[in-house]
Amino acid sequence: MALRLYNTLSGKIEDFHPLDDNRVRMYACGPTVYDYGHIGNFRTFIAVDLLYRFLRQSGYEVRYVMNITDVDDKIIRNSAHDGVSVQQYTAKYIQAFLEDSATLGIEKPIFVRATEHINAMADFIAELAKKGFAYRTEDGSYYFRIAKFPEYGKLSKKDFAGMNDGARVDVDEYEKDSARDFALWKAPKPGEASWETAIGPGRPGWHIECSVMSMEELGPSFDLHAGGEDLIFPHHENEIAQSESLSGQQFARYWFHARFLLVEGQKMSKSLGNFFTIRDLVLRGHKPSSIRWLLSQVPYRNQLNFTFDGLKSAASSVEKLRNFRFRLTSTQFPAGSTPQIAQLAQETIDKMKSALDDDLNTAEAQAAMFDMLRKVNTVLDAAQAGQNNFRQEDVKPLLGALTKFDEIFGVLNDDDQPKMKAILEWARAEGREKEISPELLGIAGSAQLTDEQVNQKLAEMEAARKTRNFKTSDALRAELTGAGIIVENTKEGVRWRRK
RNA sequence: GGCGCGGUAGCCAAGUGGUAAGGCCGAGGUCUGCAAAACCUCUAUCGUGAGUUCGAUUCUCACCCGCGCCUCCA
Numbered sequence A: 001m002a003l004r005l006y007n008t009l010s011g012k013i014e015d016f017h018p019l020d021d022n023r024v025r026m027y028a029c030g031p032t033v034y035d036y037g038h039i040g041n042f043r044t045f046i047a048v049d050l051l052y053r054f055l056r057q058s059g060y061e062v063r064y065v066m067n068i069t070d071v072d073d074k075i076i077r078n079s080a081h082d083g084v085s086v087q088q089y090t091a092k093y094i095q096a097f098l099e100d101s102a103t104l105g106i107e108k109p110i111f112v113r114a115t116e117h118i119n120a121m122a123d124f125i126a127e128l129a130k131k132g133f134a135y136r137t138e139d140g141s142y143y144f145r146i147a148k149f150p151e152y153g154k155l156s157k158k159d160f161a162g163m164n165d166g167a168r169v170d171v172d173e174y175e176k177d178s179a180r181d182f183a184l185w186k187a188p189k190p191g192e193a194s195w196e197t198a199i200g201p202g203r204p205g206w207h208i209e210c211s212v213m214s215m216e217e218l219g220p221s222f223d224l225h226a227g228g229e230d231l232i233f234p235h236h237e238n239e240i241a242q243s244e245s246l247s248g249q250q251f252a253r254y255w256f257h258a259r260f261l262l263v264e265g266q267k268m269s270k271s272l273g274n275f276f277t278i279r280d281l282v283l284r285g286h287k288p289s290s291i292r293w294l295l296s297q298v299p300y301r302n303q304l305n306f307t308f309d310g311l312k313s314a315a316s317s318v319e320k321l322r323n324f325r326f327r328l329t330s331t332q333f334p335a336g337s338t339p340q341i342a343q344l345a346q347e348t349i350d351k352m353k354s355a356l357d358d359d360l361n362t363a364e365a366q367a368a369m370f371d372m373l374r375k376v377n378t379v380l381d382a383a384q385a386g387q388n389n390f391r392q393e394d395v396k397p398l399l400g401a402l403t404k405f406d407e408i409f410g411v412l413n414d415d416d417q418p419k420m421k422a423i424l425e426w427a428r429a430e431g432r433e434k435e436i437s438p439e440l441l442g443i444a445g446s447a448q449l450t451d452e453q454v455n456q457k458l459a460e461m462e463a464a465r466k467t468r469n470f471k472t473s474d475a476l477r478a479e480l481t482g483a484g485i486i487v488e489n490t491k492e493g494v495r496w497r498r499k
Numbered sequence B: 001g002g003c004g005c006g007g008u009a010g011c012c013a014a015g016u017g018g019u020a021a022g023g024c025c026g027a028g029g030u031c032u033g034c035a036a037a038a039c040c041u042c043u044a045u046c047g048u049g050a051g052u053u054c055g056a057u058u059c060u061c062a063c064c065c066g067c068g069c070c071u072c073c074a
Helices: A039-057 A073-082 A086-103 A114-130 A208-218 A229-247 A278-283 A288-297 A308-329 A339-357 A362-384 A392-409 A416-429 A438-445 A451-466 A470-482
Strands: A004-007 A012-015 A023-028 A061-068 A110-113 A134-136 A142-144 A183-186 A195-197 A200-204 A222-228 A252-258 A261-263 A304-306 A485-490 A493-498
Touching: A004 A252, A023 A039, A023 A208, A039 A061, A039 A086, A039 A222, A039 A252, A039 A261, A039 A278, A039 A288, A039 A304, A039 A392, A061 A208, A073 A086, A086 A278, A086 A416, A110 A114, A110 A208, A114 A134, A114 A142, A114 A183, A114 A195, A114 A200, A114 A208, A114 A229, A142 A229, A208 A222, A208 A229, A222 A229, A229 A252, A278 A288, A278 A416, A288 A304, A288 A308, A288 A362, A288 A392, A288 A416, A304 A308, A308 A362, A308 A392, A308 A493, A339 A362, A339 A392, A362 A392, A416 A438, A451 A470, A451 A485, A451 A493, A470 A485
Parallel strands: A023 A061, A023 A222, A061 A110, A222 A252, A261 A304
Antiparallel strands: A004 A012, A134 A142, A142 A183, A183 A200, A195 A200, A485 A493
């Protein structure tokens, strides 16, 4: 079995084969940094992250480039409003985006920024003009001539042949040859950011940056191009038109689009009050791992309903996984091995792989892992009850399966607390104290006990329990629980973890 | 209007032409000084109607409902 992916270009699920042996070149449309990223943005970025991780796990060498759009209408408008430069304005949100990505365990791509490729864009446009695909208007703007690119519409499956251009020309677009023609370059306007280039002053249109930067980083023809479904038209359609007109070659071969999510069953929008950034959710006390889990639970092409119940459910699921690993690693089992366990681990790995091979069916991959969990827990329960059917060497293959699982899903490592603490401090620095929930304070805000301190308390507690001084032991347990320490007393002895 | 996606248990959500994964929550049970963890049992006539078929949740059609794109929203 090999990877099969839905390709928006063909509208079908296809076998995935990179152009160059086992090297994959992929490009993802990243954020426009005019505000903090919201969960919808991050659904897409996590979907691409899962793809990237799985490609590498499958043995591909992946060159993964993501752009950051650091100049556009909104940025120009907002920075002007704040009275700062475009650079100053975007620096804050670029930083926030990098932080949020790290918070969600998203692996780092190679980042490219629009404003660092302005001259290359101008050259690209000049070349298009030379070939007759672009034209300059009186004010110094450049447009792409769609009539010159007959395949226009092939990605979004739109048929522009029968459209009457003239009928839809807006008054302010009178300079364009055709209403469908899109801007490659916008002539400067007073007070707006502008760059001096070979084609004159101005700023780039939205689509040109991705054509220029992706081709620069990955070549004129590369394997994968990803983004949110809203980008199919016009953004990606226009990228294809620009790029293929210039190079005469196929631009991206596979187009990967993540579907929009719903929030509490409704489209996310500021007016509905269901618009959340990652930071909003953490301030409410939700763990980054819960957010990541919820966003990766539903296969990327399906509508995902993001709910607060779902967030709680995700937290329980993650905890179940972590508990399982804890159970395996915190106990010394009798020496030896059980062949069935190794076999179960391998079957689980195989099932995860075939699930993910099938257009990244994350739900099925997760189900395979939970099946393994249940079966092994059953055996461990029996072992605890005296049956000698789980051996120390069984741990290794099971941990191996968990590791493979987590190479994709990335939730096992319990680093929620420091991440939440960082956001807590950010909120205080930003003057957003009143948004800090008791839940967040409970997890991230209280003074932490060191391992030594915990072990000290634990020793006291065990001593009390041995002499059946339960009043003392219960008090100690309560104290530890209050500090976010969960103590488990099992037949094999006492063990603890942080909540 | 054009193009596309979906409606599966209280919630989230896979999947298949032969009577439905997984997670969460709830109820009962096992274990247990308490707690935690875990396990077991219970909870779905798969939007509605019709058709194709030996047999459909899975294919076809119609209808109802939700959602997306149709010029800068991931």
